[in-house]
Amino acid sequence: MLFRALCVILSVFTMLISGILANTATASAAPTGNYCTGFAEPVAPGSRDLVITDVTCSDTLTQVAVPAVKIAEFYEHGGFGGRRFDLLVSVACDGAGYSVNNMDGVNAQIGGMSSYRLMGQCSRSTIYTGLSKTGSSSGTLYGDQSQVSGTFNDRTRSFRAWRG
Structure with missing residues (x-):
């Protein structure tokens, strides 16, 4: 017993x-799915360096329920194709802009970034092969990028966007 x-x-x-x-x-x-949305917040009050804090994904495009401004859409393939990751912030771009110092989470969601669109009053950008805006730099890029160069294709690890 x-x-x-x-x-x-x-x-x-x-x-x-x-x-x-x-x-x-x-x-x-x-999270998994072909369309992901990430809300980014400053790493510290007043900072323009962002950390992506909340990621949701689905296989269909859906409207975001929170008040936010989309400043970029990152795509898996050139020509704005494949899986997509939308970057949201609370306030549109200005001259100081925003930086994402670690894009590894974005790359993991979409399989590496090959093209992107700027939005939310962002019109210029710089991409980097290293974390925290280190490594090779693209220099200033203007508008949407339908195909990032070979150096940065699937290798972008940090990103900065601003209104020019």
């Missing part, structure tokens, strides 16, 4: 631990 009770307790304990581990794995998994 004691042996059977211990087996039942061990079985229940194993099911509980399995459920907890499964929920943890699900909660930390990256």
Whole structure:
């Protein structure tokens, strides 16, 4: 009788631990889908360096329910094709603009960035192969980029956009 009770307790304990581990794995998994939206916030009050804090994805384009300004659409392929990641901020671009110092999450969602569109009053940009605006720099680019050059194709790790 004691042996059977211990087996039942061990079985229940194993099911509980399995459920907890499964929920943890699900909660930390990256969202999936062909269209992703990421809301970016300043890393510190008053900073123009952004961190992407909230990412949602789906296989269909949907309207964003939060008040936000889209400043860029990043695409998996040249010619604005393939999977897409929309970058949202709370206020449109100005002369100081915004920087995303770590694009690794964007690249993971869309399989690497090959083209992008600027929006929300952003008209100029610079892309970099390193984090925090380091590595090779594209120099100032004007408007939408239907194909980033080979150096930056699928290798852009940081991004800056501003109104010129």
